[in-house]
Amino acid sequence: MTIQSCVACGGHLNALQREGIVRKRARSLSSSAATYPVVYRLLQKLQVCAGCLEALPFIGEQICRQCGRDMCGEVICRDGLCRDCVDRASVPLSNNRSLLQYDEKGKSLVSLFKYRGDERLASFFSALLTIAIYRYHHTPSRFTCITTVPLHPTRLRERGFNQVELLAKALGHAIGVPVKTLLERTKATEKLSKQGGRVHREESMRDAFAWAQGAVLADLSSACSGGIARAKVKGGANSPVMSGTPLRVLLIDDIYTTGSTLRSCASTLRAHLGTVCEIYSLTIYR
Amino acid sequence: MREFLLYIKSGTEAVSSVQTYVTPSFSVDQSFWQERESCILHVIGKTSSLALAFSLREQINECIRKRLPERQKLTDGVVAELRHLAVGKVREASVLYGREMTDRERDDNQASWSSAFACMRQPPKDWFAWKVVEFRCEVHACQKDAESAGGYKIFSRHSLLRRTSLTADGASASVLGKLLDGRALLWEEIETLLCKRGVEVGDLAAVLHEGVLAGKVQWLPGVRMGVVSNWRRKRLVLFCERCGSEDRALQLIYCHSCEQGCAYCTICLGMGRSKCCTPYMLIASSASADIGREKGMGQPARLEWTGRYSQDQARAAERARRFVAGSHPGRSEFLIWAVCGAGKTELLFPSVAEALSSGGRVLIATPRKDVVLELAPRIRRVFPEARVIAVHGASAEKWEESDITIATTHQVMRYHRRFLLVVLDEADAFPYHNNPVLYRALARAAHETGKLLYLSATPPLYLQKRLVSNDRSKSASSAALPLASATHVLLPGRYHGKPLPVPEILTIKGLHKRVRTNRAVPQMTNAVKRSLDAERQVFVFVPRIDDVDVVLAYLQKAMPDRSEQMAGVHASDPLREEKVLAFRNSRYTLMVTTTILERGVTIPKSDVLVVGAEAPVFDEASLVQIAGRVGRSFDDTAGSVLFLQAERAAATKLAVRQISRMNQLAKKLAEAGGDNA
Numbered sequence: 001m002t003i004q005s006c007v008a009c010g011g012h013l014n015a016l017q018r019e020g021i022v023r024k025r026a027r028s029l030s031s032s033a034a035t036y037p038v039v040y041r042l043l044q045k046l047q048v049c050a051g052c053l054e055a056l057p058f059i060g061e062q063i064c065r066q067c068g069r070d071m072c073g074e075v076i077c078r079d080g081l082c083r084d085c086v087d088r089a090s091v092p093l094s095n096n097r098s099l100l101q102y103d104e105k106g107k108s109l110v111s112l113f114k115y116r117g118d119e120r121l122a123s124f125f126s127a128l129l130t131i132a133i134y135r136y137h138h139t140p141s142r143f144t145c146i147t148t149v150p151l152h153p154t155r156l157r158e159r160g161f162n163q164v165e166l167l168a169k170a171l172g173h174a175i176g177v178p179v180k181t182l183l184e185r186t187k188a189t190e191k192l193s194k195q196g197g198r199v200h201r202e203e204s205m206r207d208a209f210a211w212a213q214g215a216v217l218a219d220l221s222s223a224c225s226g227g228i229a230r231a232k233v234k235g236g237a238n239s240p241v242m243s244g245t246p247l248r249v250l251l252i253d254d255i256y257t258t259g260s261t262l263r264s265c266a267s268t269l270r271a272h273l274g275t276v277c278e279i280y281s282l283t284i285y286r
Numbered sequence: 287m288r289e290f291l292l293y294i295k296s297g298t299e300a301v302s303s304v305q306t307y308v309t310p311s312f313s314v315d316q317s318f319w320q321e322r323e324s325c326i327l328h329v330i331g332k333t334s335s336l337a338l339a340f341s342l343r344e345q346i347n348e349c350i351r352k353r354l355p356e357r358q359k360l361t362d363g364v365v366a367e368l369r370h371l372a373v374g375k376v377r378e379a380s381v382l383y384g385r386e387m388t389d390r391e392r393d394d395n396q397a398s399w400s401s402a403f404a405c406m407r408q409p410p411k412d413w414f415a416w417k418v419v420e421f422r423c424e425v426h427a428c429q430k431d432a433e434s435a436g437g438y439k440i441f442s443r444h445s446l447l448r449r450t451s452l453t454a455d456g457a458s459a460s461v462l463g464k465l466l467d468g469r470a471l472l473w474e475e476i477e478t479l480l481c482k483r484g485v486e487v488g489d490l491a492a493v494l495h496e497g498v499l500a501g502k503v504q505w506l507p508g509v510r511m512g513v514v515s516n517w518r519r520k521r522l523v524l525f526c527e528r529c530g531s532e533d534r535a536l537q538l539i540y541c542h543s544c545e546q547g548c549a550y551c552t553i554c555l556g557m558g559r560s561k562c563c564t565p566y567m568l569i570a571s572s573a574s575a576d577i578g579r580e581k582g583m584g585q586p587a588r589l590e591w592t593g594r595y596s597q598d599q600a601r602a603a604e605r606a607r608r609f610v611a612g613s614h615p616g617r618s619e620f621l622i623w624a625v626c627g628a629g630k631t632e633l634l635f636p637s638v639a640e641a642l643s644s645g646g647r648v649l650i651a652t653p654r655k656d657v658v659l660e661l662a663p664r665i666r667r668v669f670p671e672a673r674v675i676a677v678h679g680a681s682a683e684k685w686e687e688s689d690i691t692i693a694t695t696h697q698v699m700r701y702h703r704r705f706l707l708v709v710l711d712e713a714d715a716f717p718y719h720n721n722p723v724l725y726r727a728l729a730r731a732a733h734e735t736g737k738l739l740y741l742s743a744t745p746p747l748y749l750q751k752r753l754v755s756n757d758r759s760k761s762a763s764s765a766a767l768p769l770a771s772a773t774h775v776l777l778p779g780r781y782h783g784k785p786l787p788v789p790e791i792l793t794i795k796g797l798h799k800r801v802r803t804n805r806a807v808p809q810m811t812n813a814v815k816r817s818l819d820a821e822r823q824v825f826v827f828v829p830r831i832d833d834v835d836v837v838l839a840y841l842q843k844a845m846p847d848r849s850e851q852m853a854g855v856h857a858s859d860p861l862r863e864e865k866v867l868a869f870r871n872s873r874y875t876l877m878v879t880t881t882i883l884e885r886g887v888t889i890p891k892s893d894v895l896v897v898g899a900e901a902p903v904f905d906e907a908s909l910v911q912i913a914g915r916v917g918r919s920f921d922d923t924a925g926s927v928l929f930l931q932a933e934r935a936a937a938t939k940l941a942v943r944q945i946s947r948m949n950q951l952a953k954k955l956a957e958a959g960g961d962n963a
């Protein structure tokens with residue numbers, strides 16, 4: 001795979017063939033005229049050929065208000081929630097949004113990136129995440145910080161890289177929001193494939209995360225816009241109370257499967273930051 | 287985190303033996319030297335980047351050579367200087383690494399397809415981490431209670447610990463030896479292999495490093511790092527020790543395994559990440575395939591084949607066998623040049639039997655997985671007492687011991703000096719064609735005394751030049767091709783004795799435009815109709831993926847009654863396998879395809895049409911292969927091949943010339959044979 005070929009099929013990147021599709025996609029993905037140019041440019045630079053760009057399974061207009069699931073052909077319960085979300089009591093996660101449906105092509109690309117460790121795919125995936133944030137959050141700069149689902153140190157050493165961290169950094173760079181390490185993994189949960197069932201998964205995820213030692217949410221200078229006081233939080237200390245605009249934390253992950261990981265992270269964040277803090281999550285696939 | 291320690295060993299008396307070593311397990315080195323010689327070990331420092339450690343070793347050794355010319359002792363002062371030198375070199379490497387990173391980012395940003403990568407790098411103060419260790423110990427040979435300078439009691443206890451663990455590991459070490467014999471693996475692959483086999487090794491680093499010190503195991507960083515300087519500036523160079531790729535093929539990364547600047551190889555990535563911090567272990571085969579072979583397991587070389595050779599085949603097979611049996615030094619390569627349909631697999635049998643009977647292992651490497659799967663049962667049938675395994679990415683028997691290994695080309699990288707005979711099937715096919723990565727792997731898979739046998743219908747020029755001795759005074763095209771030499775044999779005729787179908791070339795102005803706009807191309811439609819009416823199947827080759835649908839639609843429109851029996855296929859078609867199978871089963875009678883079907887798939891009673899034969903993707907070899915699809919079976923030895931081109935092209939002409947030339951040679955040979963009889 002050279003830098004000039006499609007990451008999905010290895011085919012030739014023909015700018016002329018792509019142009020029409022880029023425009024069409026940019027129009028449907030940009031929520032307002034203001035975001036059109038940036039979405040257009042991101043799509044134009046996306047390293048996929050015309051055919052693969054056209055075939056990308058973007059999540060449609062109608063989604064579950066809570067988890068971002070494509071509601072085309074699904075039963076919509078009250079308040080625009082899907083049947084999973086409607087049964088759930090209060091969730092610390094304000095909402096989740098994802099860009100693409102997790103199809104076979106997506107699976108093979110993710111495994112190239114995540115398991116085979118082809119870090120060159122990071123720029124492709126981070127561009128997708130950036131498109132996602134412009135699609136669902138019109139002014140991304142309103143986030144106080146970006147953070148990620150942490151990897152257990154042992155796993156991290158084994159693998160040598162943290163794919164989600166790479167994405168978060170690129171996203172943060174693109175939208176000018178700092179990336180912070182706020183969480184750490186307390187137990188090395190078994191691999192996803194080994195976890196049986198939804199309930200079991202939710203169970204095993206509970207208390208899987210803790211506030212990272214010495215983590216700082218935001219320093220004075222970058223969080224002062226609304227007259228927010230110091231937002232320094234020490235491990236175990238009670239949450240500081242802030243006035244003015246709420247803190248908004250954006251949690252990043254590659255795939256939203258059942259959401260249990262993200263919800264668990266969100267509860268840990270909530271427990272330390274208190275209710276003044278809004279937590280959103282964003283993933284590429286769902 | 288794995289750490290690698292750098293130390294200098296100097297003799298207590300003579301100074302000639304000053305050498306620098308890298309070790310993952312210092313205690314192993316201590317007891318190793320203790321058993322051999324009295325010496326002083328000066329530890330310099332440690333790092334978790336093996337590439338850095340190796341690079342420093344080289345630089346320190348070079349410095350020692352310069353600093354200690356004759357009979358000068360390695361004083362503590364010099365050692366201190368060398369420690370200082372190491373620190374300086376690490377700092378230099380950090381700077382060069384950072385500079386390389388910046389250079390690449392600048393170039394990347396110029397390319398239109400990548401996004402800002404700069405932000406993804408962890409920009410540490412220094413890219414490389416090096417910890418100076420000031421430690422010196424004297425090793426006294428063969429002393430029962432080892433006492434070292436400075437009263438390091440830990441040391442003696444260490445060696446005691448080593449002893450006990452050695453006996454515990456003794457048994458597993460021999461299992462390990464068997465498992466790793468003749469393999470080249472990344473450290474992680476060894477761990478996975480041991481885990482799969484349920485072999486528990488207490489201290490893998492220690493056991494492997496003992497092998498290194500004893501000279502039985504070679505170890506290298508997965509990615510090597512070095513510094514070259516030209517008159518202007520110094521530059522960091524990277525090299526993948528596994529596949530031989532260099533420079534930009536290696537991706538620079540901040541690595542969480544070694545927690546510093548690192549690089550991985552993008553070329554052999556499919557086989558796991560070869561990195562700066564990953565040891566790559568090469569274990570040359572100590573013996574032949576007798577390993578793991580129990581007494582009474584039979585004769586692997588026993589050939590059970592009832593087929594018969596034509597006179598030509600017999601001649602070629604015998605030539606190849608003699609090459610394998612021969613012991614001429616330097617004669618390690620041989621080419622079997624056999625036209626499409628000459629029956630090349632059968633030609634191998636005597637050579638394989640020869641290698642097996644002299645106690646060696648055999649590797650047959652082929653570019654494609656489907657060929658591996660097709661070949662394995664055939665070979666198993668004719669060598670009933672040999673252990674035959676099929677090795678490809680997903681195969682379960684990958685790690686089994688075997689007499690004959692049939693592997694995809696990538697897997698060849700996992701072997702080291704293991705095989706007495708390495709056969710490369712379809713030497714001209716992707717991904718071998720002109721590919722130094724795989725030639726390197728092949729050469730390395732062969733035992734030091736091993737032989738390489740290439741098999742091809744259209745050998746690339748560099749192979750021809752090397753192995754087919756030609757009369758140099760004449761140009762290659764006019765010179766008569768020699769039928770055999772010490773390094774090759776040519777088989778110009780098919781096994782059934784009938785000539786190869788010679789393609790017909792037609793130039794049609796505006797061919798592609800006509801097809802796209804659905805204007806009549808009678809030469810094309812008539813040819814297809816003729817074949818289909820005669821109940822023959824048709825391969826329609828097109829140059830590009832985009833052409834598949836266009837040409838298919840054109841033909842379906844021209845022959846609506848047959849459109850149900852037509853299909854198109856290309857490399858990334860998700861239904862590729864199903865479609866090819868349906869074509870084999872005659873569910874489809876016409877298949878529009880890119881060059882992916884140029885070899886491998888053989889269908890009796892079929893004809894070939896190439897639409898756009900002037901395209902560069904169809905070179906001479908490719909066109910000869912395509913024409914070679916036709917007329918291969920006993921009951922259908924003829925067939926038609928039509929090259930349609932939009933303009934005159936050299937390759938179509940050359941292909942026709944090559945085919946005609948082979949037919950002439952075959953005819954001459956047949957006449958000569960007839961005279962002899």
Ligand SMILES: [Zn+2]
Nearest residue numbers: 006009049052
């Ligand atoms: Zn593509």
Ligand SMILES: [Zn+2]
Nearest residue numbers: 064067082085
């Ligand atoms: Zn929902």
Ligand SMILES: [Zn+2]
Nearest residue numbers: 526529551554
């Ligand atoms: Zn490599």
Ligand SMILES: [Zn+2]
Nearest residue numbers: 541544548563
């Ligand atoms: Zn590393």
